[in-house]
Amino acid sequence: MKSPKSAVAYPLAVAACLATALLAQPLTAWVDPVNLVMLFLLTVFLVALRLGRGPALLAAFLNVLLFDFFFIPPHLTLAVADAQHLITFGVMLVVALVTGHLTARLCLQAQEAGERERRTRALYEMARELAGALAVGQVSDTARRFLAQVAGVDARLWLPDGHGRLRGVGETGPVEGDPHLPQRAYERGEPIEKLGATGRGGGTLYLPMAAPIRVRGVLELHAAPEVLGGEKPLLSAVASLAAIAVERLHYAEVAQASQLNVESERLRNTVLASLSHDLRTPLTSLVGLADTLTLARPPLPPPHADTARALRDQAAALTNMVANLLDLARLAAGGGMAPRKEWQALEEVVGSALKLLGVALDRNPVEIDLPADLPLLEFDSVLLERVLANLFDNAAKHAPAGTPIRIEARRRGDRVEVAVSNAGPGFPTGLDLTMPFARGGVRPGTGLGLAIAKAIVEAHGGCLHLENPPEGGARVGFDLPVGNPPGLEDEDA
Secondary structure, eight states: OOOHHHHHHHHHHHHHHHHHHHHHGGGGGTSOGGGGHHHHHHHHHHHHHHHOHHHHHHHHHHHHHHHHHHHSSSTTSSOOSSTHHHHHHHHHHHHHHHHHHHHHHHHHHHHHHHHHHHHHHHHHHHHHHHHTOOSHHHHHHHHHHHIIIIIOOEEEEEEEOTTSOEEETTOOSOOOSOTHHHHHHHHHTSOEEEESOOSSSSEEEEEEEEOSSSEEEEEEEEEOHHHHHHTHHHHHHHHHHHHHHHHHHHHHHHHHHHHHHHHHHHHHHHHHHHHHHHHHHHHHHHHHHHHHHHTOSSOOOHHHHHHHHHHHHHHHHHHHHHHHHHHHHHHHTTOOOOOOOEEEOHHHHHHHHHHHHGGGGTTSOEEEEOOTTOOOEEEOHHHHHHHHHHHHHHHHHTSOTTOOEEEEEEEETTEEEEEEEESSSOOOTTOOTTSTTOOOSSSOOOSOHHHHHHHHHHHTTOOEEEEOOTTSSEEEEEEEEOOOOOOOOOSOO
C-alpha cells in the first residue's frame, strides 16, 4: 500500500510539468524555443528534490513530450519537422533523467543520514537513561519507550527469578503467547523468531539479553516480520544495552549486600570482643570459687557437693566458650593466630587436652592410638591443645553414651596426620561446619570450635577436613608438617 506522500507525488509532478509549459508559452515571442529547455530541466530537478526519483522520471519524459507538442513546429503535434530537434530531445531526456536520478539519490541519502542521526541520538539518550536506572522497572520502561518511538516495536522484558525461571517485568495479567519460548531462548542463548498473528503484531522475536558475564534475560519483541528483520541490528543493540544495565543493577545489589554483611560482621565482632573481654574476669572468679567449694574441707554434704561440681563444670564450659569468642574476634580483626612453635611430642599435648576436658569425657571412653616412632613436631602447645580439646568436646557431644572416642596419628611422607573420630550420626551434607557459628546438630554450642581449630591448624601449615567414614560415625582430621627436628646432644659431650 502506497503512503499518502507517494499517492500525491505523481499528480504533483504532472501539475509541475503543465505549469512549466504554461509559464514558457508567453516567452516564445522573446526566447528561442531551444533555450526554454532549461526551464523544463529545472522542473525535473525541483521535482526530484521534493518528490523523489519516480516522479522525477515521469517529469523527464512528460517535459520532453510537452516541449515537442507546444514549442517545436509543427505545433500541437508530436511530429518533428527538423530532424535536428531529435538531438535536442535526446539530450534533454538524458540530462533530465540523470539530473533527476542524482538529485533524488542525494535527497534519499540525506534523509537516511538524518534518520541515522536521529536514531543515534535517541539510542544515546536511551543508553544514558539506562546508565542512571535504579531498578529493573526503569530499564524495562526505557527500552520499551525507545523501541515504540523509534522502531514502532512493542517490547517486553523477561528476567530470571532465584530459580532461573523467567518472569515478565511489570506483568500483572496472564501471559500472551507461548511462555516456553522466552525460557528456551534464555537457556540456549540464541534468538527465536515466531511468525504469525500474536495479537500484538505480525511476528514475535525473542532476543537473549547477553551481558559481558552471562545472559541476563530475554527481550520479547512484537512487530511485522519485515520490521523485525530490517531492524534486527537496532534491536540487538537495545537488548545488549538493557542486559548491561540489568547486570550493573545486579552487581550493585551484590556490592550493597556485601557491604552490609561486612558492616554487620564488624559490629558483631566488636560486640563479641567487648563482651568476651569483660566476661573473662568474673568468669575466672566464678571458676575459682566453684573449685573452692568442690575442694572444701570438710567436704560439703552430698546434695551441695553435687551442686558445687555442676557449678564448676558449667563455669568451665562458659569460660571455654568465652575463650573461643575472643579467638574468633581476634581472627576477624585480622590479628590471626601467631603460633609460638617449639619441638615437642604429640602425646604430651594429647594428654593435656584430655586433662583439660576432665568430666566432659566421663560418658565416653577414649581410645588413643599414637605410634611410638612418631617424630617430634614443631607446634604451639597451647594452640594445638585448644584444637584437640575442641575436637574431643565436639566428639563427646554427638557420640552416644558408652561409645568410644578415638584419636590416632600416622606419618604420611613428610606430614603427620591426626584424626579424632566417634560413633555418632556423622556430619550433615551441604553444610560447611568449619564456618563460624555453623552448627550441625541439636546439641548446645556456639558453632565456633571447628572454625577456630581450622584457623589454628592452617596457621601451623596444615589442613583440617571433615568426613563420614564408611563404617559410620564422624571423623575430623588434620595434618602437620614433619620438618627437621634438632638432634639431641650426647650426654658425655
